[in-house]
Amino acid sequence: MTERSVLADGFVVWEERPADATFEVALGGGHKVKAYAYGDGSEVVFLLNGGPGLPCNYLRAPHLPIVEAGYRVVVHDQLGTGASDHPDDPSLWTLERYVEEVEAVLDALDLERVHFLGHSWGGWCGIEYALTYPHRIASMVLADTAADIPHLLQEIERLRAALGSETVAMMQRFEAMGNHAHPAYKAAVDLLDFRHIRRLPERPKPVADSRAGFNLPIYMAVQGPNEYHYTGSIRDWNRIDQLHRFTWPTLVIQGQHDVLTPACGMHMLNALPNGEIRIFQNSSHSPFYEEPRAYRRALLDFLDRQRV
Structure with a gap:
């Protein structure tokens, strides 16, 4: 069954449809993850979604239309999410293990070289994978x-x-107490989310589907209780001094209102030997939904210049 969001002029914002091929990929420890491939182009775009702890729906759907431009799109549900295995083992929720998971997927699908698109946490894991x-x-x-x-x-x-000093003090107080469920604290996080995660009146269906499958313990272990309070293992991670090793073309994408701010993007750009940046002025953390036409144009312009 195919589901689409289509603008009046026929532009497909996002699409969900059955994969042209699915794969079960074996990992160490006896676990398996489910991978999906769309299209038959010789140029492969590998998507690694954010979270961690989210199924791939939200990132897959707005990128499936690039199959029509001749690309093969490959994506997988990371361990603990979607149709992949859901082990109850906190020791698995590490950046290093997820890097090896990505390698297992690419190796199993015989993907020697890919155009790697990592979003949010997928970018952190992607940077570590590329190194x-x-x-x-x-x-x-x-x-x-x-x-x-x-x-x-x-x-x-x-x-x-x-948000103002009183609101910040309130947030800090509840964070110190570990009470992230208090209505006042949640209201502040909801406001920040609207400003800096998705400046849309409602979640697109693929985003809602991913959120419905959110595996919170993974997110808590790596990041923390929300996007504005990091307590997990990623808190001290920094690879800026290693980006000089990225000899391949790299496109940095940021929304002007992104929680991962344009300053974060410029920090990367200044360390990349072969980088370029695109900042979407009316977007926060999801320009593929917030400014889909401009995002698609920028992405395809970059990818088309990298065709072999």
């Missing part, structure tokens, strides 16, 4: 992500400060 397995990378798109979490946390404090 570990650089021979797999033909080009990269680092979308709404960062390479320096301590710098990101400084930017987040600036965004929180815009």
